[in-house]
Amino acid sequence: xxxxxxxxxxxxxxxxxxxxxxxxxxxxxxxxxxxxxxxxxxxxxxxxxxxxxxxxxxxxxxxxxxxxxxxxxxxxxxxxxxxxxxxxxxxxxxxxxxxxxxxxxxxxxxxxxxxxxxxxxxxxxxxxxxxxxxxxxxxxxxxxxxxxxxxxxxxxxxxxxxxxxxxxxxxxxxxxxxxxxxxxxxxxxxxxxxxxxxxxxxxxxxxxxxxxxxxxxxxxxxxxxxxxxxxxxxxxxxxxxxxxxxxxxxxxxxxxxxxxxxxxxxxxxxxxxxxxxxxxxxxxxxxxxxxxxxxxxxxxxxxxxxxxxxxxxxxxxxxxxxxxxxxxxxxxxxxxxxxxxxxxxxxxxxxxxxxxxxxxxxxxxxxxxxxxxxxxxxxxxxxxxxxxxxxxxxxxxxxxxxxxxxxxxxxxxxxxxxx
Amino acid sequence: xxxxxxxxxxxxxxxxxxxxxxxxxxxxxxxxxxxxxxxxxxxxxxxxxxxxxxxxxxxxxxxxxxxxxxxxxxxxxxxxxxxxxxxxxxxxxxxxxxxxxxxxxxxxxxxxxxxxxxxxxxxxxxxxxxxxxxxxxxxxxxxxxxxxxxxxxxxxxxxxxxxxxxxxxxxxxxxxxxxxxxxxxxxxxxxxxxxxxxxxxxxxxxxxxxxxxxxxxxxxxxxxxxxxxxxxxxxxxxxxxxxxxxxxxxxxxxxxxxxxxxxxxxxxxxxxxxxxxxxxxxxxxxxxxxxxxxxxxxxxxxxxxxxxxxxxxxxxxxxxxxxxxxxxxxxxxxxxxxxxxxxxxxxxxxxxxxxxxxxxxxxxxxxxxxxxxxxxxxxxxxxxxxxxxxxxxxxxxxxxxxxxxxxxxxxxxxxxxxx
Numbered sequence: 001x002x003x004x005x006x007x008x009x010x011x012x013x014x015x016x017x018x019x020x021x022x023x024x025x026x027x028x029x030x031x032x033x034x035x036x037x038x039x040x041x042x043x044x045x046x047x048x049x050x051x052x053x054x055x056x057x058x059x060x061x062x063x064x065x066x067x068x069x070x071x072x073x074x075x076x077x078x079x080x081x082x083x084x085x086x087x088x089x090x091x092x093x094x095x096x097x098x099x100x101x102x103x104x105x106x107x108x109x110x111x112x113x114x115x116x117x118x119x120x121x122x123x124x125x126x127x128x129x130x131x132x133x134x135x136x137x138x139x140x141x142x143x144x145x146x147x148x149x150x151x152x153x154x155x156x157x158x159x160x161x162x163x164x165x166x167x168x169x170x171x172x173x174x175x176x177x178x179x180x181x182x183x184x185x186x187x188x189x190x191x192x193x194x195x196x197x198x199x200x201x202x203x204x205x206x207x208x209x210x211x212x213x214x215x216x217x218x219x220x221x222x223x224x225x226x227x228x229x230x231x232x233x234x235x236x237x238x239x240x241x242x243x244x245x246x247x248x249x250x251x252x253x254x255x256x257x258x259x260x261x262x263x264x265x266x267x268x269x270x271x272x273x274x275x276x277x278x279x280x281x282x283x284x285x286x287x288x289x290x291x292x293x294x295x296x297x298x299x300x301x302x303x304x305x306x307x308x309x310x311x312x313x314x315x316x317x318x319x320x321x322x323x324x325x326x327x328x329x330x331x332x333x334x335x336x337x338x339x340x341x342x343x344x345x346x347x348x349x350x351x352x353x354x355x356x357x358x359x360x361x362x363x364x365x366x367x368x369x370x371x372x373x374x375x376x377x378x379x380x381x382x383x384x385x386x387x388x389x390x391x392x393x394x395x396x397x398x399x400x401x402x403x404x405x406x407x408x409x410x411x412x413x414x415x416x417x418x419x
Numbered sequence: 420x421x422x423x424x425x426x427x428x429x430x431x432x433x434x435x436x437x438x439x440x441x442x443x444x445x446x447x448x449x450x451x452x453x454x455x456x457x458x459x460x461x462x463x464x465x466x467x468x469x470x471x472x473x474x475x476x477x478x479x480x481x482x483x484x485x486x487x488x489x490x491x492x493x494x495x496x497x498x499x500x501x502x503x504x505x506x507x508x509x510x511x512x513x514x515x516x517x518x519x520x521x522x523x524x525x526x527x528x529x530x531x532x533x534x535x536x537x538x539x540x541x542x543x544x545x546x547x548x549x550x551x552x553x554x555x556x557x558x559x560x561x562x563x564x565x566x567x568x569x570x571x572x573x574x575x576x577x578x579x580x581x582x583x584x585x586x587x588x589x590x591x592x593x594x595x596x597x598x599x600x601x602x603x604x605x606x607x608x609x610x611x612x613x614x615x616x617x618x619x620x621x622x623x624x625x626x627x628x629x630x631x632x633x634x635x636x637x638x639x640x641x642x643x644x645x646x647x648x649x650x651x652x653x654x655x656x657x658x659x660x661x662x663x664x665x666x667x668x669x670x671x672x673x674x675x676x677x678x679x680x681x682x683x684x685x686x687x688x689x690x691x692x693x694x695x696x697x698x699x700x701x702x703x704x705x706x707x708x709x710x711x712x713x714x715x716x717x718x719x720x721x722x723x724x725x726x727x728x729x730x731x732x733x734x735x736x737x738x739x740x741x742x743x744x745x746x747x748x749x750x751x752x753x754x755x756x757x758x759x760x761x762x763x764x765x766x767x768x769x770x771x772x773x774x775x776x777x778x779x780x781x782x783x784x785x786x787x788x789x790x791x792x793x794x795x796x797x798x799x800x801x802x803x804x805x806x807x808x809x810x811x812x813x814x815x816x817x818x819x820x821x822x823x824x825x826x827x828x829x830x831x832x833x834x835x836x837x838x
Contacts, residue, residue, distance in 0.1 A: 004528055060481045068508065069555070069557075072829040076695070076701070084693065084714075086520070104529055139486075275499070276500055277500055290501045411504070
C-alpha cells in the first residue's frame with residue numbers, strides 16, 4: 001500500500017439523533033438533520049457550491065426501505081445535483097468504506113471536497129425482519145440457511161474466546177456497562193441510560209406494580225438475571241447492539257483548501273481496509289479477525305504510528321465480544337489480555353485508552369450503514385474538545401482511531417486521525 | 420474537477436457469457452468465469468499476489484439473491500483475501516462507478532493494481548419480480564407507488580422526444596436492428612440473432628405449424644406487428660433491453676507497473692460522473708439527461724478531447740430511446756439530430772462512429788450491475804483488435820468512450836480510453 005498523493009482533512013462532522021426515528025423520520029429526513037448538524041460544526045460554514053461529490057454509505061436500503069440508488073437521492077436533497085454521487089456497501093462497514101473512498105478520491109486529485117454520508121433506516125417496513133436483512137451480510141448459501149444469524153455467529157466467536165483465553169460472561173458485561181455509562185452522556189445516543197439506571201428504573205417499575213422487588217446486588221447481578229435473557233449463548237440481550245435509525249455526515253477536504261473551512265483541520269493520517277471470507281468455517285481463526293489485523297496494519301503504516309500512539313478509539317462493538325476482539329486485533333493489547341485492561345478500567349472515559357466514548361454501537365445505537373461515519377463524528381468532537389455533557393476526555397487528543405467492521409468480520413476499515 | 424495524480428491503465432478485461440445463466444451459474448460462478456477470461460486476456464498474465472484490491476459493482480444482490488456484502492465474497496473466490504474489497508452501487512451504473520473509484524484509488528497512490536468486478540444474477544429467485552427490483556432505482560416514494568416502473572418512465576422520455584424533435588417509432592427500431600446485428604457477431608452476447616434472423620425463424624416456425632405465414636415486407640414491418648407488442652407506449656418489446664445474468668472483470672494498474680502486464684496498455688484518459696434527481700418530475704428536461712452532460716464534460720476535460728475525437732462508443736441502451744439520448748447528450752450530435760445520423764448508418768459497425776459494437780444492452784444483455792464493466796471489455800477488445808467474428812471495426816481505435824447510466828438518468832459515468 002502506498003502513501004496518499006496529497007493530505008486529506010476532516011473539517012466538519014455531525015449526525016442526527018439516533019433511535020427508532022421512523023415514522024417521524026426516514027432516510028432523507030435523517031440525512032438532512034445530519035447534514036445541517038455537520039454544517040453547523042464546520043467553523044467557517046460550508047455550502048453545496050464548495051462540495052465536489054457525495055459519497056453515501058448504506059448497507060441495505062434495498063431490503064429495509066425498498067429504495068436503491070441512494071447516491072443521487074441524498075445528493076439532490078442537499079443541493080449537490082448534478083455532482084458525482086454514489087453508494088458504498090460493505091455491510092456494517094458501509095460508511096467506513098464511503099469515508100475511505102472519499103479520502104482516496106481527494107488524494108487522487110480529482111475532488112477537493114467530498115461530503116460523506118452514512119444512512120440507515122432499519123425500522124421503516126413493518127414486514128421486514130431486521131435479523132433476516134442483517135443475515136444477508138453472512139454467507140447466504142452456507143451460513144444463513146443453517147440458521148446462523150449474527151447473534152449466533154458472534155456467540156460462536158465468544159465461546160471460542162472463552163475456551164482459548166478464559167474470558168467470562170462478566171468480562172463481556174463490563175464492556176456493556178462502560179458503553180452505557182458513556183452513552184448516558186451523549187445527547188445523540190439511542191439509549192441514554194447506564195445499566196445501573198436501567199436496573200433502578202426496573203426496580204421502581206416493579207415497586208409501582210406491587211410486585212416483589214428483585215434483590216439485585218449490583219449491575220452484574222442484574223445482567224445475570226432473567227431481565228437480561230440469553231439471545232445466543234453466551235451472549236445476552238445487553239451484549240447486543242441496538243436496532244436503530246440514523247444518519248451521519250462528514251466533510252473531507254484536500255489540504256490545499258482545508259483552511260478555507262477551519263483553522264483546526266483534523267488530518268486523515270492513515271486509512272486501511274481488509275477483508276475475509278464471509279463464512280466463519282472458511283477462516284483460520286475464531287478468536288481473531290484477519291480483516292482487522294490487515295486494515296490496522298495498513299493504517300498504522302500510512303500514519304507512521306504504533307498502536308500505543310493511539311489515545312482514544314471508537315471500535316465496532318456490534319456485540320460486546322467484538323469490542324474485546326478489536327482491542328486485541330488492533331494491537332492495543334496482546335491476545336487474551338484485553339479483558340484484564342477492561343477490568344482495570346483502562347477503556348473507561350478516565351482510563352489510559354478510552355474506547356467508545358460515544359457509547360458505542362451498544363448504547364449510541366447501530367444504524368448499520370451510518371455507524372462508520374458516526375464513529376468519525378465522535379472522534380471529531382473529542383479531538384476538538386466539544387463532546388457534550390461529561391463525555392469529553394480530560395486530555396488533548398492528538399491521535400485517534402476508528403474501527404468499523406462489516407458482518408462477522410468480512411470487512412474492516414480502520415482510520416487514524418491526527419491534529 | 421482536477422487531474423489524476425498519476426495515470427491509470429487497463430491491462431486486461433474479460434467477461435462470462437451473458438444470458439439466463441441460473442441455475443447453472445450464480446454470481447460466484449459467473450465472476451470466476453469473468454476473472455479467468457480477463458486473466459487470459461492479460462498479455463503477461465496476472466496473479467492474485469499482483470493485485471491490491473477488489474472493487475465490485477453490483478446493483479441489488481440484496482433483492483435479487485438475498486445476499487449482501489459481495490465485496491469480500493468475490494475477493495475470497497479469486498484468492499484476494501485479506502485485501503480491501505468493497506461493493507459500489509449506482510443502479511445500472513454500479514460497475515461504471517466501481518471502475519471510476521478504482522481509477523481514483525490508483526491515482527491516489529494507495530493502490531497499484533485493482534481488479535474491478537461487475538456482477539448481477541437477475542433470474543435466481545423465482546419469487547422475485549425483476550421489474551419490482553429495478554423500480555427501487557426510481558423514487559420509491561413518489562414514482563413507483565404511482566405505477567411508474569422503468570419501461571413507463573422511458574416511454575415518457577421517448578414521447579417527449581417524439582413531440583419535441585419529431586422522432587418516430589421507426590427511428591427507435593433502427594437502434595434495435597443495428598444492435599442485434601452487432602450482437603449476432605458477439606459469442607458472449609445473450610441474443611446472437613439479428614432481427615431479420617428472428618423474423619425468419621418466426622416465419623419458419625409458423626410454416627412448420629401449418630399456420631398462415633405473415634407477409635412481413637421487412638424488419639420494420641415485423642417490428643410493427645403483434646409479434647413485437649407494445650410494453651409502454653411508444654416502446655415495444657424490441658425497444659427494451661434484456662433480463663440477464665452476467666459478470667465482467669477489468670484489471671487496472673498504475674502507469675508505473677502497467678508494462679509488467681502488457682506492452683499495450685490502454686489508458687484511462689478521462690473519467691466523469693454526474694447525478695440527477697431520481698424523479699422525472701424533479702428534472703428540468705425530459706429530452707436530455709443532465710447527469711450524462713455533466714459526466715461527459717468532466718471526462719472530455721480530463722482527457723483533453725472533444726466529442727468529435729471519439730472513434731467508437733459503448734452507450735447505455737437500456738431502451739432504444741436511451742441510445743439516442745446518449746448520442747446527443749454526449750455531444751456526438753446536436754439535440755434532435757442523432758436520428759438522422761442513425762438513418763445514414765453512422766452508428767453501424769462500418770459507419771463514421773460505431774456505437775455498441777458489442778450488441779449493447781439490447782442484444783448482449785443487461786445484467787445491471789455488470790453492464791458498466793462489460794462495456795469496458797468491448798472497448799478493450801476493439802482497441803486491441805481482438806473483437807470476435809465479424810465485429811472488429813476496420814480502423815485503428817485510438818480514442819474510445821463508455822457511457823454507463825443508472826436508473827432513469829439519476830447516475831451517469833463516462834470513461835474515455837486512449838492508446
